[in-house]
Amino acid sequence: MPTRIRTTNRISCVEPPTFRTKYKVRIRRLLVLEMKFLATLQLLAAAAEAALTWQNVKIGGGGGFVPGIVFHPTVKGVAYARTDIGGLYRLNNDDSWTAITDGITDNENWHNWGVDALALDPQDANIVYAAVGMYTNDWDPKSGSIIRSSDKGATWKVTNLPFKVGGNMPGRGMGERLAVDPANSKILYFGARSGNGLWKSTDGGATFSKVSSFTAVGTFIPNPNDVGGYNGDKQGLAFVTFDSTSGTTGGATKRIFVGTADNTTASVYVSEDAGATWNPVKGQPGTYFSHKCVLQPKEKALYLTYSDGTGPYDGTSGAVYRYDISAGTWKNITPVSGSDLYFGFGGLGVDMQKPGTIVVASLNSWWPDAQIFRSTDSGATWSKIWTWANYPNMNLYYGLSASKAPWIKTGFLDTDTKDLGWMIETLVINPLDSDHWLYSTGLTVFGGHDLTKWDTTHNVSIQSLADGIEEFAVLELASPPGGSELLAAVGDDSGFTFKDAASLKTSPNTPWMNPIWASSSSVDYAGASVKNIVRIGNSAGSQQVALSSDGGSSWYVYSGADNNMNGGAVAYSAKADTIVWSTSTNGVQRSQNQGSFSAVSSLPSGAVIASDKQNNTVFYGGSAANFYVSTNTGASFSKAGSLGSATAVRDIAAHPTKAGDVWVSTDAGIFHSTNYGSSFTQVSTALKNTYQIALGRGSGTTWNVYAFGTGSAGAKLYGSADGGASWTDIQGSQGFGAIDGCRLAGSGNQAGQVYVGTNGRGVFYASGEIKKRSMVFKA
Known part of the structure; x- marks a missing residue:
């Protein structure tokens, strides 16, 4: 043996x-x-x-457009919100929201943050569905999907569709385009865009097939001349609404209504035989586009809002209708007429506890404010949430607050007539609580818990209820060593300053103001004088350069800027006396000491730029395969060291505390120079095809390097604690969307802390030590 x-x-x-x-x-x-x-x-x-543990910097208040909110019809506290570029959110018991689609939105699947439709299973409150995809033109290379979850969004399964879905396309506030049969959880219908018609699933969303008997496709195209562009596609179908009162046939609900983006003879169709055949609903209005369609089962009636545009930005006329299903009759219940009717209608809330009680909102009333109407008699009479007093004074039948996101009040409510908002495509009343209502705007989600006071004291309390929704498109980040912890330039909401690490968890009191611009495209700090900050705006027609001398707490207009330049990227000299601006309109420009800007002809238009953070005379530039250096405060640039096989300079990061130490991110990887770019060494080739790069404090006196690129774990965020010799995946399972659209900053003050700005999910941050690891075996 x-x-x-x-x-x-x-x-x-x-x-x-x-x-x-x-x-x-x-x-x-x-x-x-x-x-x-x-x-x-x-x-x-x-x-x-x-992999680090990521969390949102708390800007708070939403920050973007929420086209749809859906409550579960029978289970209290279950509701979801869909955004156009920031994914899905689930409502919590304290009025806050939790993002639930980050885990399926990586570099390859960035379009999953575009949500064009949302549906809940009436028979199972754990099940949620969404139609995802960002654009139907070539901006989005992938087809869309129907995603489904049986655990309230903790995990997802994906069904790929043979066409694209447009979560951020025109008409995205219509809907909902996706619906579950209330009598059969296996049956779903989805109304597609681009002429693709109506689709059906009979296996709980695992597969879909086209409904050949439904031939309407929604033919409206916002701009037929914009072939292949953003406004050049058919809007498609607008909504799917089941009539739960109609009974069943073959285990499926008999009556189904489908809306289409048409404003001619018909935009609402009905099936009386569970989808076998379809016909236009008789007697319907044919002038406008239907936006929302909600069934009130106790009344056995449909309520519909209409606008002369498909939204979300337009609308100069519209209507509200009630359709009596039993009688087959339509009634125009539009709240206003004549000269008072200068907007279309979008948001529609139907009180399921009190038949006949409905609330509708103007889609876009740009002046003086939105209008919201309420009826308790099925639309026979209406009351308004505000009326004119002695012009220009108004009688306000509401109180409005934003304690959960104070910057909304200081930056918007206190500076604009439009307190109630704009782009109101969704307005919902909790089906189990007549006092609880929510409506969304292009800025935030408003709502409250005393809606029925409208009927008694005619004065309701409205507040921003978007806590947890971080739908900001981040355009630039910076973290000055010894200065403010984080500067965030964002689209649509100007930008924000977080003075220290503790403030990252608290919504700011103000956005960047005086001046306030819709978007700030870039921000930079003076490396040797870190309280001095410069930012660039993206609005044409006014001065778009602003300075701060107190770390971004207060601002003033840079007098040397004119009204003809905007957008692009900015670099601030180490001692805050020179600005180099790679504009989006006028090439590269330079200004000193508040003087007028003049063109820098030696640097190509659209060049990537950066300033040396310690040497006041040095600026860097990159364009195509070339790296440029200026040693005369940006007056002129010359080509410098070679970047090997690189053909595209994508980002430049100067070391925050070392003069002449500069890192360059390219399509061939990362290059490093310690002699002002005179010569470069390519760091580890383990990280390729890189995008943004940043340096942040590491352990002791070292500095970490962070970069987006393709490494051992795929196209993700990597960190290095050894000068780029080795790289570690620090992103893990957190989704940041497309890495080429992300922004990056290492903390100048907190060891191991790094910030990621996304296109639609705000700013994330995480802290942790990056360890170099090697495999050791005993033999």
Whole structure:
């Protein structure tokens, strides 16, 4: 009998030689398998340890457009909100929201943050569906999907569609385009865009097939001349609404209504045989586009809002209708007429507890404010949420607050007549609570918990209820060492300053103001005088450069700017006396000491720019395959060291505390210079095709390097604690969307802290030590 064989570094046997030879081969194989297994475990452990834990910087208040909110019809507290570029959110018991689609929105699937439709299963409150995809033109290379979750968005399954979905396309506030049969959870209908018609699933969303009997496709195109552009596609279908009062046939709801983006003879169709055949609903209005369609089952009636545009930005006329299903009759219940009717209608809330009680909102009333109407008699009479007093004074039948996001009040409510908002495409009343209502605007989600006071004291309390929704498109980030912890330039909402690490968890009191612009495209700090900040706006027709001398707390217009330049990127000299601006309109420009800007002809238009953070005379530039340096405060630039095989300079990061130390991100990877760009060394080729790059404080006196690129874990965010010699995946399972659209900053003050700005999910941050790991085996 042989002795026991152990798969260790020793083999002890007493068998004949042939036996030993035979089993040595087997043992070697076992050793190899064991080493591979151990290596796999170590790699998994390293990945688990390396990936950081991410959370949102709390800007708060929403920050973007929420086209749809859906409550579950029978289970209290279950509701979801869909955004056009920031994914899905689930409502919490404290009025806050939790993002639930980050995990399926990585670099390859960035379009999953565009949500064009949302549906809940009436029979199971754990199940949620959404139609995802960002654009139907070539901006989005992928087809759309129907995603489904059976655990309230904790995990998802994906069904790919054979066409694109337009979560951020015109008409995205219509809907909902996706619906679950209330009598059969296996049946779903989805109304597609681009002429693709109506689609049906009979297996709970696992597969979909086209409904051949439904031939309407929604033919309206906002701009037929914009072929292949943003406004050049058919809007498609607008909504799917089941009539739960109609009974069933073959286990499916008999009556189904479908709306289309048409404003001619018909935009509402009905099936009386569970989708086998379809016909236009008789007697319907044919002038406007239907936006929302809600069933009030106790009345056995549909309520619909109409506008002369498909939204969300337009609308100069419209209507509200009630359709009596039993009688087959339509009634125009539009709240206003004549000269008072200068807007279309979007948001529509139907009180399921009190038949006949409805609330509707103007889609866009740009002056003086939105208008909201309420009826308790099925639209026979209406009351308004505000009326004119002695012009220009108004009688306000509401109180409005934004304590959860104070910047909304200081930056918008106190500076604009439009307190109630704009782009109101969704307005919902909690079906189980007549006092709880929510409506969304282009800025935030408003709502309250005393809606029925409208009927008694005619004065309701409205507040921003978007806490947890971070739908900001981030255009630039900076973290000055020894200065403000974070400067965030954002689209649509100007920008924000976070003075220290503690403030990252609190919504700011103000946005960037005086001046306030719709969008700030870039921000930079003076490296040797970090309280001095410059930012650039993206609005044409006014001065778009502003300075701060107190770290971004207050601002003033840069007098040297004119009204003809905007957008692009900015670089501030180390001692805050020179601005180099790579504009989006007038090439590269330079100004000193509040003087007028003049063109820098030696640097190509659209060049990437940066300033040396310690040497006041040095600026850097990059364009195509070339790196440029200026040693005369940006007056002129010359080509400098070679970047190897790179053909595209994408980002430049100057070391915050070392003069002449500069990092360059390119399509060929990362290059590093310690001599002002005179020569470069390519760092580890383990990270390729890189985008934004940043430096942040590491342990002790070291600085970490962070970069978006393609490495061992795919196209993600990586960190290095050894000067780029090795790279670790620090992103993990957190989705940031497309990495080429993300912005990046390492903290100048907090060791191991890094910030990521996304296109639609605000700013994320995480902290942790980046450890270099190697595989060690005993043999």
